[in-house]
Amino acid sequence: MSETYAVVIVGGGAAGIGAALGLASLGIPHLLVERGELGGQLRAVGGLLRDIPGAEEVEAERLCNLWRRRLRAEGTPVLRTEVAYVDVQPDPEARYALHLAGNETLRARFLLLATGALPRRLGIPGEDLVPEAYTLSTSRNPERFAGLHVAIVGGGDRALEGGLNLLPHARRITLITRSRRLRGRPAWAKRLLSAEHVTWRPETRLTRIARDADGTLLLTLAPSESPQEVLRVDALLLRLGMAAHVPPLGKALASALERREDGSLRTGEGGETSLAGVYAAGDVATPPPFRSVANAWAQGLRAAKAIALALWERQ
Ligand SMILES: Cc1cc2nc3c(=O)[nH]c(=O)nc-3n(C[C@H](O)[C@H](O)[C@H](O)COP(=O)(O)OP(=O)(O)OC[C@H]3O[C@@H](n4cnc5c(N)ncnc54)[C@H](O)[C@@H]3O)c2cc1C
CATH class of the missing domain: 3.50.50.60 (FAD/NAD(P)-binding domain)
Structure with missing residues (x-):
């Protein structure tokens, strides 16, 4: 043609x-x-x-x-x-x-x-283990996250909205951002961060993703002012814009x-x-x-x- x-x-x-x-x-x-x-x-x-x-x-x-x-x-x-x-x-x-x-x-x-x-992609080792992390919807069937520890990477509206959708379902939510400032709507940030089962890790980079034999995700985190550590989570949402x-x-x-x-x-x-x-x-x-x-x-x-x-x- x-x-x-x-x-x-x-x-x-x-x-x-x-x-x-x-x-x-x-x-x-x-x-x-x-x-x-x-x-x-x-x-x-x-x-x-x-x-x-x-x-x-x-x-x-x-x-x-x-x-x-x-x-x-x-x-x-x-x-x-x-x-x-x-x-x-x-x-x-x-x-x-x-x-x-x-x-x-x-x-x-x-x-x-x-x-x-x-x-936007992170470009870090292990990213290919979780291709769904970029697109997994939190509004369609949020029940699938029931009882899980979910890590969300990103500080914009989509990251915050994802966290809010999961509030009634997830056991624990860890929000990871490179910056100390959240880009998303202040009202959403306030609501999300005021929940008891939400932890915010500002100035922290995710540098590697691995998966345990039982399916648990092992996230290597590099905080700006403390030593590298591994966070174990059940699910990961990458919301980098x-x-x-x-x-x-x-x-x-x-x-x-x-x-x-x-x-x-x-x-x-x-x-x-x-x-x-x-x-x-x-x-x-x-x-x-x-x-x-x-x-x-x-x-x-x-x-x-x-x-x-x-x-x-x-x-
Ligand atoms: C989860 C989510 C929630 C959102 N919620 C809202 C909302 O509530 N309200 C709102 O207004 N907006 C929302 N948005 C944003 C909105 O969806 C987008 O701004 C809008 O749809 C963009 O339309 P577009 O046509 O510019 O691009 P896209 O929708 O990205 O369409 C581009 C198309 O080009 C095709 N394409 C790309 N490259 C090629 C190629 N080389 N050859 C052939 N085809 C190609 C792609 O397959 C795609 O279908 C949301 C976005 C997301 C991801």
């Missing part, structure tokens, strides 16, 4: 779907490429969403199903594969080459990166795309990046504190409009 499209959207989360529906309503032909399930991060949300315009509260899965139905109704073509690598070419009508997993290539005049964010995720890019593209300090792509009003013809929307283009479903959706719509205006201008 080596087809050329006016617009290719990479990523079928809130931003990519918002953009696809926006382009459909503007009559701009496009293709949406998604490597996993449509909905992106929403697939990991176990609880109810309470900050979606037009809904008092809604289950993430219901929202994903609604979006999928709308894409189908609009006739948006969805290609279920991974974009392995993106490159620039000289032809202005097919400027971007998207190399897909499986060696096929697509070409696009306009490229919209809506590739979201992925959990999410990092903007950009697919692998060719040299010319990688060096031309400007990023912020946090790694997110720098964009203008309509999602235009520093490279003509490349747009970005959603978490990949938003600094961490400002990420949300509504933001991603709105940025997708804005990028759709900006791309349409650019296309019409050239006609």
Whole structure:
């Protein structure tokens, strides 16, 4: 396959779907490429969403199903594969080459990166023993943590919310943070830390994860002002925040795309990046504190409009 499209959207989360529906309503032909399930991060949300315009509260899965139905109704073509690598070419009508997993290539005049964010990883020995630690939901079946000692690494909203969800179930919760300051909502921090069975280990780094024969996790902790020690826990949640995720890019593209300090792509009003013809929307283009479903959706719509205006201008 080596087809050329006016617009290719990479990523079928809130931003990519918002953009696809926006382009459909503007009559701009496009293709949406998604490597996993449509909905992106929403697939990991176990609880109810309470900050979606037009809904008092809604289950993430219901929202994903609604979006999928709308894409189908609009006739948006969805290609279920991974974009392995993106490159620039000289032809202005097919400027971007998207190399897909499986060696096929697509070409696009306009490229919209809506590739979201992925959990930040610790990069320590033993991390691979607990791949679920990054995604394990505490709102979906919190009873599974009943009677367990759970360690949570991270001090942002997701770490605190995880701890609060487990308060009625876990036997003991140990919150481990590198800093002395918690980044999450002060009210959540106060509620969590005031519980008797919660211990906070500030200025402490997790440096190694091992597993005992009986399944107990052995966490090597390095506090800043005391000797290294091993903490035995039954479960581990790694909540280190999410990092903007950009697919692998060719040299010319990688060096031309400007990023912020946090790694997110720098964009203008309509999602235009520093490279003509490349747009970005959603978490990949938003600094961490400002990420949300509504933001991603709105940025997708804005990028759709900006791309349409650019296309019409050239006609
Ligand atoms: C547990 C959790 C709870 C949350 N709770 C809320 C909440 O209550 N309210 C709220 O507003 N927000 C919440 N958020 C944040 C919200 O989900 C995100 O901000 C939003 O969904 C981001 O949408 P996105 O489209 O930018 O990115 P994503 O949802 O990350 O979608 C990106 C998509 O791109 C695909 N992709 C990436 N690379 C490639 C590639 N190379 N090829 C093909 N496809 C690719 C991915 O598979 C993914 O589907 C929560 C997030 C999490 C993880």
